Amino acid sequence: MSAPKVQLLLTGNELMTGDIVDSNSAMMAQVLKDIGLGIYRKVTVADDLALLVSEITYIASTSDILIINGGLGPTVDDLTAQALAVAIGKDLSQHPQALAHLTNWCQQRGTELNGPNLKQAILPKDCQIIANKKGSAVGFFVRYNHCDIYCTPGVPHELETMLIEQIVPTISEDLPRDLITDVTRLQVFGLGESSLQKMINEQLPEWPAAIELGFRAGMPLLEVKLTTNTQKGLSMKSAWQKRLTKVLGDHLIAEIKGKPKSLAEHLLNQLHQHNLKITTAESCTGGLIASKLTEISGSSMNFEAGFVTYSNEMKTAMLDVPTNLFEQYGAVSEKVVIAMAKGSLVKSNADLTIAVSGVAGPNGGTEEKPVGTVWFAWGSIDNIKTQCLLIPYKRYKFQQFVAAIGLDLLRRYQQNITTIPNYIIERSFTDQ
Amino acid sequence: MSAPKVQLLLTGNELMTGDIVDSNSAMMAQVLKDIGLGIYRKVTVADDLALLVSEITYIASTSDILIINGGLGPTVDDLTAQALAVAIGKDLSQHPQALAHLTNWCQQRGTELNGPNLKQAILPKDCQIIANKKGSAVGFFVRYNHCDIYCTPGVPHELETMLIEQIVPTISEDLPRDLITDVTRLQVFGLGESSLQKMINEQLPEWPAAIELGFRAGMPLLEVKLTTNTQKGLSMKSAWQKRLTKVLGDHLIAEIKGKPKSLAEHLLNQLHQHNLKITTAESCTGGLIASKLTEISGSSMNFEAGFVTYSNEMKTAMLDVPTNLFEQYGAVSEKVVIAMAKGSLVKSNADLTIAVSGVAGPNGGTEEKPVGTVWFAWGSIDNIKTQCLLIPYKRYKFQQFVAAIGLDLLRRYQQNITTIPNYIIERSFTDQ
Numbered sequence: 095m096s097a098p099k100v101q102l103l104l105t106g107n108e109l110m111t112g113d114i115v116d117s118n119s120a121m122m123a124q125v126l127k128d129i130g131l132g133i134y135r136k137v138t139v140a141d142d143l144a145l146l147v148s149e150i151t152y153i154a155s156t157s158d159i160l161i162i163n164g165g166l167g168p169t170v171d172d173l174t175a176q177a178l179a180v181a182i183g184k185d186l187s188q189h190p191q192a193l194a195h196l197t198n199w200c201q202q203r204g205t206e207l208n209g210p211n212l213k214q215a216i217l218p219k220d221c222q223i224i225a226n227k228k229g230s231a232v233g234f235f236v237r238y239n240h241c242d243i244y245c246t247p248g249v250p251h252e253l254e255t256m257l258i259e260q261i262v263p264t265i266s267e268d269l270p271r272d273l274i275t276d277v278t279r280l281q282v283f284g285l286g287e288s289s290l291q292k293m294i295n296e297q298l299p300e301w302p303a304a305i306e307l308g309f310r311a312g313m314p315l316l317e318v319k320l321t322t323n324t325q326k327g328l329s330m331k332s333a334w335q336k337r338l339t340k341v342l343g344d345h346l347i348a349e350i351k352g353k354p355k356s357l358a359e360h361l362l363n364q365l366h367q368h369n370l371k372i373t374t375a376e377s378c379t380g381g382l383i384a385s386k387l388t389e390i391s392g393s394s395m396n397f398e399a400g401f402v403t404y405s406n407e408m409k410t411a412m413l414d415v416p417t418n419l420f421e422q423y424g425a426v427s428e429k430v431v432i433a434m435a436k437g438s439l440v441k442s443n444a445d446l447t448i449a450v451s452g453v454a455g456p457n458g459g460t461e462e463k464p465v466g467t468v469w470f471a472w473g474s475i476d477n478i479k480t481q482c483l484l485i486p487y488k489r490y491k492f493q494q495f496v497a498a499i500g501l502d503l504l505r506r507y508q509q510n511i512t513t514i515p516n517y518i519i520e521r522s523f524t525d526q
Numbered sequence: 527m528s529a530p531k532v533q534l535l536l537t538g539n540e541l542m543t544g545d546i547v548d549s550n551s552a553m554m555a556q557v558l559k560d561i562g563l564g565i566y567r568k569v570t571v572a573d574d575l576a577l578l579v580s581e582i583t584y585i586a587s588t589s590d591i592l593i594i595n596g597g598l599g600p601t602v603d604d605l606t607a608q609a610l611a612v613a614i615g616k617d618l619s620q621h622p623q624a625l626a627h628l629t630n631w632c633q634q635r636g637t638e639l640n641g642p643n644l645k646q647a648i649l650p651k652d653c654q655i656i657a658n659k660k661g662s663a664v665g666f667f668v669r670y671n672h673c674d675i676y677c678t679p680g681v682p683h684e685l686e687t688m689l690i691e692q693i694v695p696t697i698s699e700d701l702p703r704d705l706i707t708d709v710t711r712l713q714v715f716g717l718g719e720s721s722l723q724k725m726i727n728e729q730l731p732e733w734p735a736a737i738e739l740g741f742r743a744g745m746p747l748l749e750v751k752l753t754t755n756t757q758k759g760l761s762m763k764s765a766w767q768k769r770l771t772k773v774l775g776d777h778l779i780a781e782i783k784g785k786p787k788s789l790a791e792h793l794l795n796q797l798h799q800h801n802l803k804i805t806t807a808e809s810c811t812g813g814l815i816a817s818k819l820t821e822i823s824g825s826s827m828n829f830e831a832g833f834v835t836y837s838n839e840m841k842t843a844m845l846d847v848p849t850n851l852f853e854q855y856g857a858v859s860e861k862v863v864i865a866m867a868k869g870s871l872v873k874s875n876a877d878l879t880i881a882v883s884g885v886a887g888p889n890g891g892t893e894e895k896p897v898g899t900v901w902f903a904w905g906s907i908d909n910i911k912t913q914c915l916l917i918p919y920k921r922y923k924f925q926q927f928v929a930a931i932g933l934d935l936l937r938r939y940q941q942n943i944t945t946i947p948n949y950i951i952e953r954s955f956t957d958q
Contacts, residue, residue, distance in 0.1 A: 109568075112554070112556040112559065114552070117547050120544035120545075120546070123544030132572075137567070139567050309599075310545060379820070381820065381832050382813065382820075389812070391888055394836055398837035399836060399840035402820075402832030402833070405831065408874060411831075411873070454823075456823055
């Protein structure tokens with residue numbers, strides 16, 4: 095027996111105008127995932143009776159479960175009860191249990207039960223009430239055409255409580271026992287979606303269909319997802335995950351458990367374990383690396399100071415970069431970025447540093463050092479590494495990637511990984 | 527002639543699993559509203575070929591315009607081109623223009639055009655290409671069954687650029703002439719949506735229905751939108767806009783023409799006009815203010831250095847903050863933030879500064895200085911202003927707001943505005 099097919103029908107003018115972003119359906123998906131159910135189709139419509147009736151009729155004939163969200167309120171544009179009644183061919187009538195809830199609700203708040211409120215007790219005949227602990231609008235349930243239809247309130251916290259406490263337990267009772275959903279998510283950095291797909295095609299050509307591979311391009315991390323819904327997939331999964339992990343190599347940042355962590359958070363966790371302090375010397379990122387680090391709560395244990403040295407004068411004043419280096423090599427050069435790194439370590443007493451100097455653009459590029467050129471220096475005072483990259487993105491994305499690459503270079507250093515990936519384009523020249 | 531009927535079809539497994547919240551469709555709704563178009567139905571499905579084909583077929587028979595979003599990527603689960611080809615009964619073939627774009631895209635980035643990338647050039651025969659300035663996946667267009675079908679990329683900034691620069695102008699050409707849409711957008715800072723709505727209700731109670739008022743809460747700026755679709759509304763608009771401007775007072779940052787500017791960009795423009803240099807001394811924002819400034823191209827003309835002084839020791843080492851101030855008043859105090867401001871001006875030779883010290887949380891709060899407390903100091907060496915606020919947001923949002931308020935305080939200073947708005951909660955105590 096396979097998993098029931100679930101569809102969502104969301105209703106509300108505000109969902110169509112862009113005035114609000116729908117977060118309810120993501121929440122419902124997450125909650126249903128916990129009992130092994132996926133949502134396979136979702137329809138969103140304005141508060142329009144004819145449209146609602148036609149959607150309900152169609153979905154009820156093509157799914158096992160339909161969750162309708164929204165349209166339970168007291169105003170004239172709340173049409174869910176009416177639309178459902180028409181779709182399933184029932185009359186509307188005052189539901190005694192719903193009326194009792196409303197009376198009780200108003201009494202507790204010292205308000206009078208008025209006309210618009212009363213409308214919330216007028217429901218399709220013979221429907222079952224679903225309690226709403228958090229609001230005046232009760233939910234309701236009917237079974238029609240072999241489809242279980244749940245009508246739920248649009249207010250997010252009312253919906254969440256009703257879903258978790260009432261609806262999910264009901265659905266779970268009817269679920270087949272052999273239902274399996276197993277999801278693993280991996281965080282990857284330094285590989286694009288298409289390069290990774292190519293690597294998998296080439297190195298793991300026999301990837302089994304029973305383990306679904308998905309990619310999600312975060313900025314700047316890539317998320318790789320392995321999903322399986324079958325006993326067969328599950329039995330093969332650990333072996334194939336190991337093979338994939340090998341292909342990912344040192345690009346694999348971590349397996350995600352719960353909320354994904356940022357590169358800065360992974361790095362800070364490492365530093366924290368070894369009781370190491372980090373500092374930053376930033377030119378083209380202008381404080382972005384420091385701000386990524388300090389975004390993490392508890393970062394003060396491992397970060398005390400950052401230097402944003404945008405002009406040459408301030409590189410010298412704050413980090414003691416010798417002025418002759420600018421004349422001889424230019425601000426975007428290996429010599430300067432090394433001097434920045436050393437200066438930041440000396441001035442801050444930190445153990446490790448990330449220094450960057452580059453041409454963020456759109457102006458300031460030359461033939462020798464075009465827009466997108468960036469020098470990195472990282473490491474500890476007696477072991478500073480360097481790298482030059484050409485990052486072909488516009489200013490904002492350039493800065494985000496430089497910050498991310500800087501953090502990743504230090505992660506690799508800290509893990510004793512000596513290979514440096516071809517993040518974007520490695521520039522082969524040195525300016526020595 | 528009435529407005530064309532628009533539907534959206536969104537595709538992506540990540541949209542069904544709740545891993546991401548769909549913000550694309552809200553953005554599309556806002557952009558289409560500017561040319562007088564509403565979206566009347568929206569369907570979201572997983573990456574499933576049969577389902578996509580059936581949705582496209584049905585929608586094409588019931589709408590004038592269908593915008594498909596997502597599924598243009600290089601991986602096997604990107605199915606839009608294939609599904610569209612099946613739905614409209616065309617073969618797939620390599621499109622020379624799409625291939626040229628991909629070749630060019632890879633060349634500029636010095637990467638090789640690989641198999642997965644090539645897939646992005648395999649499109650339904652005879653489709654028209656829609657340029658993608660921001661990414662590798664071109665969009666494409668077909669007219670089928672009297673429906674205009676636009677296929678667009680799922681990456682938000684790629685979609686937005688394509689929509690605004692390519693698709694909206696095309697759709698506009700075909701719109702009936704009697705469809706008037708006049709939109710003015712104003713950027714506001716320091717007022718919440720509900721406070722502003724209340725001010726308008728009280729001070730402009732006769733606001734005409736013919737001029738629709740909309741709010742869009744940006745982070746951290748609020749966008750106020752005046753829309754009119756009638757000749758009557760148009761004739762009254764300039765007078766009512768003047769009245770609204772008066773109500774907004776010094777909270778009005780600017781009228782938006784084209785792409786909205788950030789607070790940092792507005793401030794830098796002012797500084798540039800007066801040839802003034804700015805610096806920053808940041809504790810709780812950890813480099814965020816500096817990074818907001820340096821995000822703006824050309825910022826090097828007015829920004830040379832920023833100081834990220836997270837620990838007390840480094841506040842003293844980098845900015846000469848006297849150590850006795852920490853013992854006597856604590857790091858989050860007026861005295862310390864003034865000393866940080868002065869130190870940053872002396873060390874950087876800048877004309878103006880923003881200094882902040884606060885408790886970002888979740889730890890580190892006390893009864894006297896709870897999480898969310900922040901001291902600001904700003905101005906020039908002989909005229910430093912201070913302010914203490916309690917900002918009741920969690921760490922990330924707290925840091926974003928502190929940075930924005932710091933920038934706004936300096937904007938007011940620079941414009942000789944002496945009033946300080948009640949941004950969030952002003953704390954009345956001083957620690958002197």
